[in-house]
Amino acid sequence: MGALTQLLRRRKFPYRIVSVLSVFVGVYWFLQLPTNEHSRGTYMSENALMPGQVHTYFGGTESMIFRAYHHEVEALENATSTRRVEMLGKIMKDNGLEVGRQKYTYEASGEVYKGENVYSILQAPRGDATEAIVLCAGWRNAEGELNKAGVALTLSLGRYLKRWSLWSKDIIFLITEDSRAGPQAWVDAYHDMQSTSVEPLPVKSGVIQGAVAIDYPHKNFRAYHLMYDGINGQLPNLDLINSLIKIADNQMHVDVKLQEMWDHTDSYKDRLRTMARGMVNQALGHSSGAHSSFIPYHIDAITIQMTGENGWYNEVTIGRTLESICRSLNNLLEHFHQSFFFYLLMHPHRFVSIGTYLPSAMLIAINFTITAIGLWLESGQPKDKKEKDKNPKPEITESEKAALDTSVESSNKTTEIATPSNDEPLIVERQLLLPVTIVVAIHALGFLPLYLFNNLDKAALTPVFYAFTVFSSLLPPVISLALRPLAPTAQTFTLIKSFSLLLLGLFLSTLATINFSLSFVIGLLSVPFTFTRFLKAGIFERILFWGVIQVLSPMMALELVAKYWGLPVGDILMEAAFGWKVWGMWTQVVVFGVWWPAWIAAQVGVWSPLSGVQRD
Template identity: 25%
Template sequence: MAETEPVIKPKPRPIIRIGLFLISHSLLVSVVCCTAGIVALLLLPVLAKNTYVSENALMPGSARPMLTNDDASDGHKFLNRILNLDSKPINTGIEIPEVIAEHMMELGGEVSYHKFQPISNKFHPLHFFLGPDAGIIKENYSCSSYGINTVGIIRAPRGDGKEAIVMVTPYNSVRITMGEALSLGIAYSVFSLLSRVTWLAKDIIWLAADSKHGEYAAVAAWLRDYNTLSFGDLMLYQEMCDASTSPVHEMIQVKGDVISNGFRRAGTMAAALVIKVADSSPEFGNDVLNIYAEASNGQMPNLDLINIVNYLAVHGQGLQVRVEKIWSLLDSLWLNSLGKLLELLGTVVKSLNPQWKFGIPVSDYVEGCATLASSLYNQALGVPTGPHGAFRDYQVDAITMEMSPTLFSSSQRVLFLLRVGRLVEGVIRSVNNLLEKFHQSFFLYLLTSPSRFASVGVYMIAFALLIAPLPLVAAALFADASKLKTAKDEIPFKPAPLGEPVPIFTSWKWLYAAKSVLAVHLWGAIVTLLPYFLSQIPNSSPSINLLIWIVLSLLSLFFAYAVSGSFSFSSTNQPQINEWALLKSVTVAAGFIGLCLMSVINFATAEIGALLLVPMCLTVVPLRLDVKVSTMRAFLRGACNVLLVFVGFPPAAFLLLKGAIDGFDSVTFGDFWVWAELLWAWNSATYIYICNCLLGICLYELLCPSLDFLSVAFVLLISFRY
């Protein structure tokens, strides 16, 4: 008989061989990737680039400022009149809008009043994705409680009315402060100049926002009516109030037809500037300009808008520009030590090749890390840092410019109005040069200083390195758990002879794991909705609300566990390692998908979540398995698991972070409820991610993405169940 030739199996493709190699060495790859990801994150201040203006049409500083001392003096007279009104013994809040409208008309602007009602900020699940100004009117509404925005519009002599630039000056009509009066004086000086120039190609809108119900609420209400033909508020107002006796009606009757009772509009908004003046800052030797840019869910304006403001403020008016930073990090010992190491490394690299630029001074690195941490936190929080956030909801680039002058003396006010007015004039002139919306520069970036940034192509490297081990670990665990195990030994899968029982291929048990993960996600949805009912409790303190939230969540977890039993595979009491590995594999895969999806919605939230999630995914194992093994390695691993659970426990993590920043003397138990309330009141996607998505990963002893406050109770329940 002829010998049969051996069958030569084809070699797998190179990409498959690389994948199998990485899966087989998943532990080493995970350690290397996690370490590289953390190092890359710490190197972002070093890798940050200097800002630059991408759009050549902006041409900041190409023209000399036209704002004169006379314009600044007129602005000073205007703010003095506002302050004199506020000093009267009886102030109804109507006099200031009337004076603002009168001065707008004298400058030739088209003036109108905008009425809006206060908005409730209570958590409501049906309005969660509609924005914080979802039209929920506060209870006990009265005609005297509405706010009045004053709007003035200058039509551009060289424009066609299709585009506009907005100036916003928030002020409290009931009790105005010196800073708010100064911001009105700045806007009046610029408005006076722009009413006379001939180069204006875009309409100018001056919104004097009545902020007695909040700065954001006033701006958001006006934007909502500006972008939608909404008649619901007017009908509601006519039904509830007698228009013939309203103060706004009286003001319109006095001024005749000059002030419109209707809603006036200009063109599509190209950009918006919120002008604010804070308290004086004598600790600085010069006037300070603070820039706030973060909007809802981590949205940022086009970087060119910040660039032109920073360029004109520094090089045009000699102002000191700052962005928000975490001040406590400036005195961090480990951060200063790391900065010294990087500075020394940069010196060595430069000695090898002078063209290699690596390393920055210690002070710049520490300040860059403090600014980067603040930028990450504010974007991850998902809460706007000012009324400019209302514009980003309509895809309009906007920032808040908050001035902190050195002194408030009368002799310095005119000079202050002149400097800041010229800055606003220069920004408006640059935006006026644009032929289209901002699009050349970055929308995804992290600031390390007013003049340095890390683009999306740089900071995505750290995130990619952090989450890279998750699919490898999931595949390795799935490969191990999918092997068939018998009572004695492990045998390969093969078809059973006819008449014999067919062995169960255990890899199909991932369906049970997926069912368990889905069950916990549904439980997470219940936990997410509980604050809606708790917010109905009258006169309840944050500590009591948080305690009730925890108790109700635990009870719902116990009920779900007792009814469905979805958190277990086997009816035996012996821990089955292959089943645990399969469950962990599915959970790690779900965590990886959740992080990738969250990076599209809010990258900063995904970045911070990965820092807590990935170490847990790689180290946390069932506690009972470590308890049974009396070795030092098992003890250290169990202690590490407990530490990671504690750090990932949201109230503990939040309170530890707040204590490290503000001091532990100011930390209370109810602070976490206040923080969570801030998230859901502003409809931050981070709240949904913490309470629902990451909670679904909290299963069995796998606490890998445990950012939910029930993680500790859940790990104890599942650990001792087996």
């Protein structure tokens, strides 16, 4: 440790080189994940599930009943919510199930989201109402389409599964108003966590062990599209996903697609694209389907979306698939726990676990911490040798040496007298008050956009967003110029950058264990913040650098997300506000509480009012 301390204090610690290497190694590590050497084939960890090991009987008779229910659903397409719920509840009650209804109302961005859910409970003949399985179908799916076949199939399964006496877990058949607010209202009320604008549930069952949502707007289809991303990047247990894939492949002979990769060739490129698409969804933290609302309550859930109109598969295929999944979930002796909860899927049969992919995000986060430590050490170094001469080192007098020699002889020990080395630099006193105040103020200012974008009305979101973009662009030079009366030094701006990067590295390394995708994306976009310098050059060079750093702003990232989804920025902000109010999404906290302050602080030194500032 003594040698390391001397190395650091002599300014020989190549922290910039180490930072660059950590970033390159982190990116290289990530790019190696799709290879066979670093990824693994999927496998079942919970043997009790036994997916695809039972014979399914959902067949011709149930198909006719499904078509009758499909006709009933079509007749209710233009009916009021109350009329629709009454008719669906009547069908469930006629099938011998206990029925419940629930109304809810949410408000976000000045818009009101209200509706009514209806559900029924099949009480397990061999159970004691302590555990349950949920089959869910939104009246409209996430794209706003009428989920005709999905609702009809849910009603058909309620009638069909009631005939079996093998169930040890209750089965809840849930039909929600939509696939966004409805499932959230129901699952919140199921756990008595609903807001005052959401009605409690009149009847309940036991602990929900698993949930499967059905997105089935058209009768015929070609493949299953499996959606598994939860709110804030949470994921269901991998065994549930593997169960569906195994049933689809081995029992139903249906292809399973992930992340809208319709033509996956299992090449490196397709694996990387699938993994990257999943990371984008997890980084955004939004709901990808009706299943997403269940995952925060530690309920493993997925959505099965039927894709490809006019395909050769129909309701019998998906009916048997759901029957087989329910049989597997019915076999569970305890909650999902054996397989992975943190993973990245790159193919239906290939994944990487957290132990393999986590170092890539950690290496990028460490880059900020290393640079922060290096800047802290530099801030305590003298500017030149003249400062050393102004502060001569203390010398040990002859009397002090004699006293030391006497002490050594009396203890019969050999001790070397430590004398200051002429090569050892002085430590300059650090003025911490101003840098700490600025960094804290910038982070506190992040509450302003967080409050505005989560509480403004829909019409005000877009103009306020662009006004805030202009404000953010002008804030760094304004801060730098406002510091002129306080006579800041090069040390001041070095410490501002050091503290900002230290916080950024701390937050991102912690976030990587919770939401790897969000940590990795923000860390990668923030890497240039590490290498910003105080410029000696004129205003032109400063403006040029300022223009480059604007591309890495959170506002520009939001523009890219809007372009990726093909939506206006205002709609993206509405979705974020809805997620904040309804889903409990906290992506905005990371963006405006971590990323945006670091982006601002990285530019403050660029607009330093000092003339000829020493490079940091």
